[in-house]
Amino acid sequence: MRKIILSTAALAFSANLAMAQDVVRLGTEGAYPPWNFINDAGQVDGFERELGDELCARAQLTCEWVTNDWDSIIPNLVSGNYDAIIAGMSITDERDQVIDFTQNYTPPDPSAYLAMSEDVDLSGGVIAAQSGTIQAAYIAEQGATLVEFATPEETIAAVRNGEADAVLADKSFLTPVAEEDADLMIVGPDVALGGGVGMGIRESDTDLRDTFDAAIQSMKDDGSLNEMITKWDVSSTF
Amino acid sequence: MFSYCTDPQTLSGLTWLSCYLTTGKHMQFYISFGVVLLLLAITAPTALLFGFGGAAAARSRIWPVTWLGKGYIAIVRGVPDIAFFLFFVIALDQGFEWMRHQVLCPDWDQPIRQGNDFVVCSAAKLPLGNAPQWIHEIYGFMLAVLTFAIVFGAFAANVLYGAMRAVPHAQLETAEAYGMTRRQIFWRILVPQMWVYALPGLGNLWMVLIKATPLLFLLGVEDIVYWARELGGTANPRFTDYPHGDWRMWYFLALLVFYLGFTRISEVFIERLMQKLTHGQATTGGDAQRKAAA
Numbered sequence: 307m308r309k310i311i312l313s314t315a316a317l318a319f320s321a322n323l324a325m326a327q328d329v330v331r332l333g334t335e336g337a338y339p340p341w342n343f344i345n346d347a348g349q350v351d352g353f354e355r356e357l358g359d360e361l362c363a364r365a366q367l368t369c370e371w372v373t374n375d376w377d378s379i380i381p382n383l384v385s386g387n388y389d390a391i392i393a394g395m396s397i398t399d400e401r402d403q404v405i406d407f408t409q410n411y412t413p414p415d416p417s418a419y420l421a422m423s424e425d426v427d428l429s430g431g432v433i434a435a436q437s438g439t440i441q442a443a444y445i446a447e448q449g450a451t452l453v454e455f456a457t458p459e460e461t462i463a464a465v466r467n468g469e470a471d472a473v474l475a476d477k478s479f480l481t482p483v484a485e486e487d488a489d490l491m492i493v494g495p496d497v498a499l500g501g502g503v504g505m506g507i508r509e510s511d512t513d514l515r516d517t518f519d520a521a522i523q524s525m526k527d528d529g530s531l532n533e534m535i536t537k538w539d540v541s542s543t544f
Numbered sequence: 545m546f547s548y549c550t551d552p553q554t555l556s557g558l559t560w561l562s563c564y565l566t567t568g569k570h571m572q573f574y575i576s577f578g579v580v581l582l583l584l585a586i587t588a589p590t591a592l593l594f595g596f597g598g599a600a601a602a603r604s605r606i607w608p609v610t611w612l613g614k615g616y617i618a619i620v621r622g623v624p625d626i627a628f629f630l631f632f633v634i635a636l637d638q639g640f641e642w643m644r645h646q647v648l649c650p651d652w653d654q655p656i657r658q659g660n661d662f663v664v665c666s667a668a669k670l671p672l673g674n675a676p677q678w679i680h681e682i683y684g685f686m687l688a689v690l691t692f693a694i695v696f697g698a699f700a701a702n703v704l705y706g707a708m709r710a711v712p713h714a715q716l717e718t719a720e721a722y723g724m725t726r727r728q729i730f731w732r733i734l735v736p737q738m739w740v741y742a743l744p745g746l747g748n749l750w751m752v753l754i755k756a757t758p759l760l761f762l763l764g765v766e767d768i769v770y771w772a773r774e775l776g777g778t779a780n781p782r783f784t785d786y787p788h789g790d791w792r793m794w795y796f797l798a799l800l801v802f803y804l805g806f807t808r809i810s811e812v813f814i815e816r817l818m819q820k821l822t823h824g825q826a827t828t829g830g831d832a833q834r835k836a837a838a
Binding site: 328329331336339340347375378385386462486511 | 676
């Protein structure tokens with residue numbers, strides 16, 4: 307088996323010597339609309355798809371999209387399975403110790419609670435959040451009972467079926483859900499968390515980080531980033 | 545897919561459903577069934593081979609080989625599957641890249657481990673960074689097959705080891721009396737007779753393997769459970785032409801039917817194989833067959 311893998315790799319190696327072009331692999335979750343999701347055609351779509359493609363065009367890189375489970379998205383980056391994370395990941399000190407971030411491409415934005423009724427107990431009740439997110443860390447600190455789920459979809463389902471009183475997530479993710487479902491509503495005050503959303507890059511990969519930094523800066527300068535944010539309605543603008 | 549699918553909002557009933565079930569996303573769902581079946585088709589014989597090797601090694605007279613066989617069986621059976629799948633695959637992948645790095649980039653001066661990062665020269669990347677996505681997917685699939693084969697191989701080794709010891713000793717002694725060598729006894733007497741003892745255990749393993757395939761997603765291969773969850777989740781009209789509520793129950797129901805059907809087919813097949821293997825054996829089953837024929 308090892309031989310088969312090595313020979314496949316050798317085949318791949320010789321077949322690709324011809325195209326010396328650099329390919330940057332972008333890792334995303336594909337389950338967090340409007341940031342990133344899988345569309346009807348089965349392709350990665352959303353704000354970050356459009357943003358990533360534009361950044362790669364500006365930096366003259368060939369980019370390829372890869373979907374990966376949220377739980378193992380950082381381990382797979384550091385072991386080199388893809389080169390950048392572009393998955394609505396907020397910049398936090400904790401993550402910054404493990405990976406590097408580009409400058410943020412959306413400003414720090416509020417998180418919000420979504421619940422079935424106005425009078426839920428947000429400080430002492432049961433609150434759902436996606437595991438490994440800034441929202442989950444926040445609830446754990448606050449003293450409410452935290453229930454964690456692997457995917458954003460499951461956190462909403464937990465509120466619908468009464469397993470949790472409310473869910474805490476990015477407001478931009480919850481707003482379309484609340485608009486669509488008459489039973490669900492945004493409750494309580496917004497919570498300011500995190501330092502905006504940026505791309506995650508391996509700490510050893512400073513060249514790539516600088517390249518994307520420059521591309522994001524150029525999009526901030528000519529206003530095209532704000533246009534894109536407004537189009538997908540993911541956050542406030544710069 | 546169909547020509548009338550251009551504007552799904554105007555459709556209803558069966559036409560809507562026919563369009564909905566043939567979106568690109570659903571096609572990937574159907575393909576993933578093929579992926580799972582292919583994985584089973586490749587993994588089962590590979591695992592059996594690993595198991596046979598392990599069992600033969602554990603029975604060996606040469607003690608380092610015995611230790612190797614017994615160590616393999618004991619360690620892999622003892623480690624929880626999920627830990628094995630999370631840790632082992634990344635380690636295996638890094639191991640391959642490390643070996644290639646040593647061969648291909650002898651004059652690389654930076655450390656491979658930089659903090660949390662695992663950095664090898666770009667020529668040693670597996671697959672290469674600029675390889676098309678399908679090569680990455682095939683590589684991931686091969687890693688999955690290898691991991692499954694190693695894990696299930698250890699269980700199969702234990703089953704086969706037991707089966708080899710269950711073959712009546714008189715049979716082996718008779719062979720020895722006829723002047724057969726140890727090698728001849730192993731291949732001509734022991735191996736043909738052990739399968740009937742191994743089959744119940746191996747059949748069990750096969751059933752467990754069928755149900756273990758959702759672990760594939762841990763390895764980055766998008767399997768049927770991943771797609772069922774993705775497709776069944778609430779579809780918001782802002783992001784799809786085919787909005788619907790939480791339909792996960794229906795998708796998982798379809799998976800249930802698939803798994804149950806597959807299990808049933810396997811059972812029928814194993815039953816037939818058992819009939820065939822029992823034929824002419826010195827077991828109660830073989831005796832019963834003889835009497836029925838007489």
